[in-house]
Amino acid sequence: MTGLPLDGVRVIDLGVVLAGPYGAMMLADLGADVIRVENPQIFVPMTRGPRARPSKESVANVPSISGGYPGRDPGERPWNRYPWFNLTARNKRSMTVDLRRPEGLEVFGRLVATADIVIENSAPGVMERLGVTWEWLQEQKPDISLVRVSAFGQTGPFRDHKALGIQVEAFGGDDLVRTYGGRGPDANTWAVPADHGGALAAAYGAILALHHRRRTGEGLLVDASLVEMFVNLIGPLVLRHSTTGEAIESTGNRSRKWVQGCYPCKGEDRWVVVTLSDDHDWAALCRVIGRPELVGDVRFNTLLKRRAHHDEVDDIIAAWTREHGHREAAELLQQAGVAAGPVLDDAEAFADPHLRARGFFVEMTQADAGTHDYPGPFWLRNGERPEPRRPPVRLGEHNAELYAELGVTPEEYARLEADGHISEDFAPHIR
Amino acid sequence: MGGVLEGLRVVDLSTGIPAGFAARLLADNGADVIKVESPAGDVLRQDIYDFVYCNMGKRSVVLDLEDGDARAALDVVLDRADVVIESCDAAGRERYGLDPDRLRAGRETLIVISVTPFGGSGPYRDWRGSEHVLYGMGHEMYATGQPDLPPGPLAPYVSWLTIGFSAAVVTVAAMYGVANGQGGSHYDISGFEAMAASIDRRAHALVAYAYCGDPLTRGGTPEMFPPHANPCADGWVSVAAGGLWWEPFCRVVGLPELAEFRTAPAVGTVPEDVHAAWRNWCSTRTKREISDLFQGAGVPSEPMNTMADLLRDDHLRSRSFFKGVDVEDSAGMVPGPIVRLGGPEQDAWPAAPRLGEHTTEVLREAGVDERWIMRLTAQEATA
Numbered sequence: 001m002t003g004l005p006l007d008g009v010r011v012i013d014l015g016v017v018l019a020g021p022y023g024a025m026m027l028a029d030l031g032a033d034v035i036r037v038e039n040p041q042i043f044v045p046m047t048r049g050p051r052a053r054p055s056k057e058s059v060a061n062v063p064s065i066s067g068g069y070p071g072r073d074p075g076e077r078p079w080n081r082y083p084w085f086n087l088t089a090r091n092k093r094s095m096t097v098d099l100r101r102p103e104g105l106e107v108f109g110r111l112v113a114t115a116d117i118v119i120e121n122s123a124p125g126v127m128e129r130l131g132v133t134w135e136w137l138q139e140q141k142p143d144i145s146l147v148r149v150s151a152f153g154q155t156g157p158f159r160d161h162k163a164l165g166i167q168v169e170a171f172g173g174d175d176l177v178r179t180y181g182g183r184g185p186d187a188n189t190w191a192v193p194a195d196h197g198g199a200l201a202a203a204y205g206a207i208l209a210l211h212h213r214r215r216t217g218e219g220l221l222v223d224a225s226l227v228e229m230f231v232n233l234i235g236p237l238v239l240r241h242s243t244t245g246e247a248i249e250s251t252g253n254r255s256r257k258w259v260q261g262c263y264p265c266k267g268e269d270r271w272v273v274v275t276l277s278d279d280h281d282w283a284a285l286c287r288v289i290g291r292p293e294l295v296g297d298v299r300f301n302t303l304l305k306r307r308a309h310h311d312e313v314d315d316i317i318a319a320w321t322r323e324h325g326h327r328e329a330a331e332l333l334q335q336a337g338v339a340a341g342p343v344l345d346d347a348e349a350f351a352d353p354h355l356r357a358r359g360f361f362v363e364m365t366q367a368d369a370g371t372h373d374y375p376g377p378f379w380l381r382n383g384e385r386p387e388p389r390r391p392p393v394r395l396g397e398h399n400a401e402l403y404a405e406l407g408v409t410p411e412e413y414a415r416l417e418a419d420g421h422i423s424e425d426f427a428p429h430i431r
Numbered sequence: 432m433g434g435v436l437e438g439l440r441v442v443d444l445s446t447g448i449p450a451g452f453a454a455r456l457l458a459d460n461g462a463d464v465i466k467v468e469s470p471a472g473d474v475l476r477q478d479i480y481d482f483v484y485c486n487m488g489k490r491s492v493v494l495d496l497e498d499g500d501a502r503a504a505l506d507v508v509l510d511r512a513d514v515v516i517e518s519c520d521a522a523g524r525e526r527y528g529l530d531p532d533r534l535r536a537g538r539e540t541l542i543v544i545s546v547t548p549f550g551g552s553g554p555y556r557d558w559r560g561s562e563h564v565l566y567g568m569g570h571e572m573y574a575t576g577q578p579d580l581p582p583g584p585l586a587p588y589v590s591w592l593t594i595g596f597s598a599a600v601v602t603v604a605a606m607y608g609v610a611n612g613q614g615g616s617h618y619d620i621s622g623f624e625a626m627a628a629s630i631d632r633r634a635h636a637l638v639a640y641a642y643c644g645d646p647l648t649r650g651g652t653p654e655m656f657p658p659h660a661n662p663c664a665d666g667w668v669s670v671a672a673g674g675l676w677w678e679p680f681c682r683v684v685g686l687p688e689l690a691e692f693r694t695a696p697a698v699g700t701v702p703e704d705v706h707a708a709w710r711n712w713c714s715t716r717t718k719r720e721i722s723d724l725f726q727g728a729g730v731p732s733e734p735m736n737t738m739a740d741l742l743r744d745d746h747l748r749s750r751s752f753f754k755g756v757d758v759e760d761s762a763g764m765v766p767g768p769i770v771r772l773g774g775p776e777q778d779a780w781p782a783a784p785r786l787g788e789h790t791t792e793v794l795r796e797a798g799v800d801e802r803w804i805m806r807l808t809a810q811e812a813t814a
Contacts, residue, residue, distance in 0.1 A: 005605050166659055189577070346647055378624045
């Protein structure tokens with residue numbers, strides 16, 4: 001009993017890379033019993049690492065976000081030490097089985113019979129090739145729900161398109177509306193907002209399926225398209241364009257409505273974001289920066305005029321921010337009621353006093369990765385952030401208990417282990 | 432399956448985009464969402480597109496919470512609610528008696544969802560947030576863009592609406608818990624934390640930082656050839672040719688200049704004549720032609736779509752993705768469901784409510800006395 005809202009719900013996590021596993025973890029944080037089913041005979045790149053067994057040299061100089069094993073050392077079992085994976089792996093259990101073989105599929109069927117939700121985000125067709133179809137799942141458990149996340153959804157002419165996060169972003173319209181002012185999308189660097197939205201969509205679809213089953217007794221097949229989800233996240237631009245015919249130009253760091261910018265501060269590569277929505281904000285800013293005479297200046301005394309003279313306003317603000325640290329500038333402006341914030345790098349965000357005061361980071365100790373602080377659940381319930389129930393799950397960590405829960409006898413277990421279904425290591429031939 | 436939340440009542444006391452969008456997502460799925468507005472209306476009404484997008488399918492009730500009788504009427508409405516979504520700052524909570532604990536007092540199964548920029552506790556609790564402020568603080572803005580330029584933008588709305596979507600996930604989970612016999616609860620959702628939890632780089636960059644101690648920087652991730660954004664005959668196209676895709680990429684392009692590279696090289700190491708040959712290859716083809724050629728060879732490639740491209744895209748049309756919606760006296764299109772639950776879908780989505788359009792009907796349903804309703808609506812008319 002977790003006392004959390006999804007207490008008693010069992011989720012099978014077949015997720016790969018980021019969106020599926022992270023969506024499943026959101027459900028785990030909310031109280032569900034989430035079981036990762038992993039294949040020790042197959043390594044899906046970028047899920048538990050770029051490769052199963054990368055050399056220390058090969059990860060020494062890659063950016064930490066894509067190769068940042070603890071201390072830059074892949075260690076004995078790199079798949080239990082990979083930051084992408086470990087971010088998405090708390091509060092889960094893991095069992096291994098090779099779904100490509102009949103006896104593996106049979107064990108998986110037994111697990112499905114105990115589950116409420118299956119989440120998968122492989123390319124369309126992968127589940128079908130394994131025989132894990134919607135129909136097969138329903139035969140194992142009539143009221144099961146299947147949440148499928150893919151780039152283009154499960155139907156339509158582009159269903160089988162190959163796409164990484166950045167292609168989803170290109171197709172979904174992001175690239176052309178997020179360029180710097182006056183620059184093309186070739187000045188954009190990679191961003192994958194659809195991956196995060198995909199994780200939310202997986203969790204959202206799963207919970208709505210639970211509501212549906214409660215009302216009707218039936219499961220649901222949920223189709224989450226990353227492209228469609230992403231277009232929802234820029235929906236007001238679609239609505240504006242479709243209603244007025246107006247072309248939607250990127251606003252860069254500015255805003256379509258207000259005065260806004262990203263201004264340089266004292267120190268190397270330090271910046272503050274300021275948003276001025278009305279006359280009060282302008283007057284407050286002018287006082288903070290010691291230029292009260294500008295409040296009534298005819299060039300700036302309405303929002304429309306400030307926007308018309310945006311470059312001059314930017315120069316006035318930047319002249320002041322350059323003399324102040326980014327935190328100091330933000331604090332002085334916030335004390336006067338102006339929306340402002342320092343642009344925080346990872347080190348600053350990791351140490352941020354507000355995030356720390358609210359317990360956003362949770363410390364977890366995992367046998368292979370050691371003890372570290374991780375971003376925790378993004379919500380507080382009745383004033384508290386729930387303590388992690390389990391640290392980032394290791395490959396096959398719960399084989400013994402889960403196979404026992406499924407009624408597998410010790411003899412069967414030994415045979416499945418000998419046949420390479422049950423393991424805490426990827427097969428030796430996988431580099 | 433538009434009705435999975437049918438029968439559930441949500442009172443939306445919020446203003447602005449994130450909380451408003453969270454409540455709208457519940458309306459999309461059949462919840463009865465009652466938006467309570469001041470006589471002046473939600474500040475979002477100043478931008479009709481934002482307002483419609485975040486409020487389609489809700490009912491609008493005007494209650495002037497400065498007035499004791501209106502505040503009492505709100506309590507009657509709240510007594511029938513399953514969920515309250517609010518975005519008040521500390522001063523507003525104090526002034527209108529909207530503190531989450533006070534809202535929950537005597538309402539044992541009520542779920543209160545607070546969606547604010549920085550949450551209800553901590554040193555920045557009273558800070559004001561804009562979308563860009565939360566992106567700059569919480570998200571990976573610092574490492575987005577070019578090293579010789581300021582940190583760069585994400586698309587407008589993506590951060591705001593991601594925060595709202597995050598809140599909706601928590602809300603439907605809480606509703607499921609209550610439907611299964613749990614008590615009510617209060618969830619405090621901070622935009623700053625919803626951003627810092629984003630796997631659009633920030634959350635796993637924080638773990639990588641904890642593991643290795645180096646923060647992401649702008650320009651810290653070398654780009655592989657071909658670049659992500661490539662100009663072509665009618666716009667821009669994205670191509671990825673790393674790893675196993677390099678060989679089929681070269682085969683499709685057929686440029687002898689590429690033969691010397693066995694794998695995708697870093698953009699910076701590619702000689703100018705190779706760049707020129709590639710740009711020239713792209714310049715004679717449209718983004719759709721290029722994407723089709725590469726997809727035909729199993730190489731990831733997509734056009735960089737404009738809003739107009741999206742609205743006429745064959746794939747999205749085949750899935751009947753866009754839906755019509757009224758925008759005052761005009762009509763526009765909005766994206767379809769954020770996830771598909773199967774079953775029939777309407778071609779059009781319900782309109783956003785006019786200010787106070789449903790005041791009388793909602794107060795009557797809640798059992799507010801007719802004379803009281805008349806007085807409150809008369810006050811509103813004179814306000």
